[in-house]
Structure formats: structure tokens, C-alpha cells
Amino acid sequence: xxxxxxxxxxxxxxxxxxxxxxxxxxxxxxxxxxxxxxxxxxxxxxxxxxxxxxxxxxxxxxxxxxxxxxxxxxxxxxxxxxxxxxxxxxxxxxxxxxxxxxxxxxxxxxxxxxxxxxxxxxxxxxxxxxxxxxxxxxxxxxxxxxxxxxxxxxxxxxxxxxxxxxxxxxxxxxxxxxxxxxxxxxxxxxxxxxxxxxxxxx
Amino acid sequence: xxxxxxxxxxxxxxxxxxxxxxxxxxxxxxxxxxxxxxxxxxxxxxxxxxxxxxxxxxxxxxxxxxxxxxxxxxxxxxxxxxxxxxxxxxxxxxxxxxxxxxxxxxxxxxxxxxxxxxxxxxxxxxxxxxxxxxxxxxxxxxxxxxxxxxxxxxxxxxxxxxxxxxxxxxxxxxxxxxxxxxx
Numbered sequence: 222x223x224x225x226x227x228x229x230x231x232x233x234x235x236x237x238x239x240x241x242x243x244x245x246x247x248x249x250x251x252x253x254x255x256x257x258x259x260x261x262x263x264x265x266x267x268x269x270x271x272x273x274x275x276x277x278x279x280x281x282x283x284x285x286x287x288x289x290x291x292x293x294x295x296x297x298x299x300x301x302x303x304x305x306x307x308x309x310x311x312x313x314x315x316x317x318x319x320x321x322x323x324x325x326x327x328x329x330x331x332x333x334x335x336x337x338x339x340x341x342x343x344x345x346x347x348x349x350x351x352x353x354x355x356x357x358x359x360x361x362x363x364x365x366x367x368x369x370x371x372x373x374x375x376x377x378x379x380x381x382x383x384x385x386x387x388x389x390x391x392x393x394x395x396x397x398x399x400x401x402x403x404x405x406x407x408x409x410x411x412x413x414x415x416x417x418x419x420x421x422x423x
Numbered sequence: 424x425x426x427x428x429x430x431x432x433x434x435x436x437x438x439x440x441x442x443x444x445x446x447x448x449x450x451x452x453x454x455x456x457x458x459x460x461x462x463x464x465x466x467x468x469x470x471x472x473x474x475x476x477x478x479x480x481x482x483x484x485x486x487x488x489x490x491x492x493x494x495x496x497x498x499x500x501x502x503x504x505x506x507x508x509x510x511x512x513x514x515x516x517x518x519x520x521x522x523x524x525x526x527x528x529x530x531x532x533x534x535x536x537x538x539x540x541x542x543x544x545x546x547x548x549x550x551x552x553x554x555x556x557x558x559x560x561x562x563x564x565x566x567x568x569x570x571x572x573x574x575x576x577x578x579x580x581x582x583x584x585x586x587x588x589x590x591x592x593x594x595x596x597x598x599x600x601x602x603x604x605x606x
Contacts, residue, residue: 260489261591264455267491292537293527296544298448298520299455299491306521310528318525326513329490330497334509336484337501344477348602353476355575355601356483357566359593362579363486364559367456368552369584381549388553392460393561399464399554403450403457406550410543417542 244281244312246320252279253305253324260301260325267301268294275308282311302326432504437511440504443470444496444515451520452547455492458516460554463561466499473502479562483594493517575600 252274260267268291275281282290287304290311294303302322309321343349375381388406391397432440447461459482466472473481481498488494493516500512567573575597582588 258489260491261589264491289531290528292541293524293531295454296452296527296540297523298451298517299458299493301455301491302493302517303520303524306524307528310525311531315525318521318528322517322521326490326494326517329488329494330510330513332488333484333490333494333497334501334506336488337481337498337509338506340480340484341502347605351605352598352602353480353483354605355597355599356594357476357479357597358572358576359579359590359597360479360482360486361559361563361566362576362583362593363482363590364459364555364562365580366583366590368555368559371454371456371548371555372552375548376552384546384549385553385556388550389557390553392464392554393557396468398469399461400446400450402550402554403452403461406546407452407543410546413546414539414542418539 244279244317246313246316249309249312249317249321250324253309253321254327256305257325258328260329264300268304271301271304271308281308286311432508437504437508440500440508441511441515444500444512445518447496448516448519451493451516452544454551456555457547457551458493458495460551460558462495462499463558473499475562475565477502479566486590486594571604 256267256270256274260270272284272287276284276287287308290307291300291304293307294300297303302325305321305325306318310318313320344353372385376385384406388402391402392399443465447458447465450461451457463478467475467478478499481495481502484498485492485495494513496516497509497513501509504511563576567576579593579597582593583590
């Protein structure tokens with residue numbers, strides 16, 4: 222989850238590089254559908270898969286350009302979908318981005334819809350009920366491990382720990398709306414940047 | 424199978440569903456796992472659309488299928504509005520990030536300095552950990568009620584942390600244990 226350090230200053234290129242053959246929309250759809258189908262493990266595991274397919278195998282874009290896309294993708298939403306959007310947009314503009322993101326999400330969405338239909342239909346069958354009772358503790362462990370892995374590389378100094386504890390306390394003890402906590406964090410982050418910048422000698 | 428009929432909740436219900444997921448999509452920063460505390464708070468504690476139990480099972484399903492963790496939104500959309508609700512929820516939850524990503528890619532090359540945004544975004548990961556732990560504790564309390572579930576949770580924790588075991592395998596293992604223990 223750590224944001225790779227990417228130097229974006231000095232990048233001059235804009236639009237698809239002319240020395241590479243154009244990528245067709247059907248090919249974008251096909252490649253990202255396959256990535257979506259095999260992309261288990263979420264987030265960075267999928268980003269690595271996209272890099273192998275689009276940068277190393279097909280050379281749709283170079284490694285540096287791809288690293289910039291990954292860095293952009295850290296700002297909002299799911300990393301994997303964002304990186305997909307970036308590659309699609311670089312290849313074929315808005316249509317490319319929509320086709321790539323759609324094709325990438327399609328297998329997972331289709332599979333989840335089928336599984337959800339089965340789940341809500343058979344939820345109360347005793348055998349499935351006891352099987353589902355067994356997965357509860359595993360899911361709790363998955364969430365704890367996810368938080369631990371997110372923290373690696375971020376949790377040094379007082380500020381990150383203070384943010385962790387405050388966010389936890391607001392959400393858990395005070396039951397504050399998570400949406401408001403996230404908005405508040407954005408405001409704090411922006412204010413913090415302005416204060417830090419003022420402190421720097423120019 | 425009334426749930427698979429999308430219009431079981433009507434057009435107004437679908438509009439409300441879309442709005443809830445769009446709202447969540449707008450504050451969806453810093454990676455897929457934030458969606459877990461966000462949806463948990465909105466769908467279970469605020470709107471009472473689904474139970475804790477269903478939510479936990481949805482997280483498990485999102486781990487079993489390919490694609491990002493954020494595909495949990497698809498499950499939650501299905502629970503409310505069938506297949507149409509599932510697709511609508513997915514589109515709405517990803518739409519704001521998609522639009523922003525297209526914009527960033529479009530101005531790519533003209534953006535000279537990402538340092539301000541990166542600096543502001545630094546505050547997110549630690550807070551997301553806090554939010555995720557709060558959600559884990561919320562869903563964990565009714566689950567970890569006796570020695571068996573606690574031991575199962577600890578074994579899963581050790582398997583993932585020490586031995587890097589795939590969570591999907593552990594979820595299937597947990598289901599098997601539950602199946603035999605439930606007899």
C-alpha cells in the first residue's frame with residue numbers, strides 16, 4: 222500500500238506516443254477482461270499483473286509512464302481500477318478508459334452477482350448456515366491483517382498514531398459517520414500542507 | 424427469488440440506492456479497504472439495509488472472487504436491488520474515482536508537481552487503519568463469542584501473517600470447519 226516515490230516534475234509528454242502502434246478497443250477489452258478474471262488478491266497484486274501485461278509484454282506504455290499512473294491512482298478509490306483507467310485512457314482516451322475499466326470489472330461483478338443470488342436464496346439452508354458461521358472468524362482476521370499490512374511503512378512518529386487512534390475512537394466509541402471522518406481528514410490534510418509550506422524557506 | 428427482480432424496490436428505491444453508493448464513491452480515498460468501514464457504517468448502522476452477518480458473508484465473497492475488494496459494493500447492491508441494483512451500485516461507487524482518474528490522466532504531463540496532493544493524502548492511511556479496526560471490532564463482537572471462533576480467528580491470523588496463506592483458502596477452510604461443527 223505504500224505510495225511509490227515518483228518524480229513527476231519534468232514530464233513533457235501528453236497524449237499517446239506516436240512511435241507506438243495504436244491499441245484497438247477490442248484488444249483493450251480482451252486484455253483487461255483477462256486481467257479482471259485472474260486478478261485475485263486485490264490492490265497491488267493486480268497492479269503488478271497490469272504491469273506485466275501492458276508494460277512488459279505489450280509495451281503499450283513505458284515503465285516510467287506506468288509508475289506515474291500508479292501514483293495518480295493512489296489518490297482515490299481502488300488502486301487496481303484506477304491503474305486500469307489510466308492505461309485505457311492513455312491508449313484510447315475516454316472510450317479506452319471506459320472499455321478497460323468495464324472489461325476489468327465485468328468478470329468479478331458477474332461472478333459476485335451469481336454468488337449473491339445463490340447466497341440470498343440459500344442463506345437459511347441449515348448446512349450453508351453452519352458453513353457461513355465458520356467463515357465469520359476468518360473474515361475478522363482478514364480485516365485485522367489488512368489493517369496491519371496497510372500500516373507497514375506509514376506508522377512512524379506521533380502523527381500517524383494520533384490519526385489512527387482518533388479515527389478509531391470517532392468511528393467506534395462515538396459512532397461518528399465515516400463519511401464525515403473522511404471529509405474531515407481531507408480538510409486536515411490540505412490545511413496541514415498549507416501550514417507546512419508556510420514553514421519552509423522559499 | 425423476488426430479489427433478482429430489480430424493480431422489487433422500484434425506481435425510487437433504485438435512485439436512493441444509486442445516491443448512497445455515489446456518496447460513498449465521493450469519499451472513497453486511499454484504496455479499496457476503506458470501502459469496508461464506509462459501507463458498514465452506511466448500510467448496516469445508518470440505513471439498516473443489511474445485517475452484520477450478511478455484511479461479513481459479503482466480505483468473504485469479495486475475497487473469493489477475482490477483482491478488487493471494492494467489489495463488495497456489488498454484493499451490497501444486489502442485496503438491496505437485485506442484479507440491476509448490483510450493477511448500479513458498482514457503477515456509482517466507482518464513478519467519482521473514474522472521473523477524477525480520467526481528468527488526472529488528461530492533464531498528465533501538464534501537472535508539474537504532485538507534492539501538495541501527496542502531502543495532503545499522507546493523513547489517510549493511518550486513519551483508514553483506525554476505521555478498519557473499528558469495523559473489525561464491530562463485526563467481530565457478535566462473532567468471537569466462544570473459544571472455537573476465537574481460536575479459528577487466531578489460527579487464520581497466524582496463517583496469513585506468518586505463512587502468507589491465501590485468505591480465500593482460509594475462508595473455504597472456515598466454511599468446512601463450520602459445516603462439520605454445525606452437525
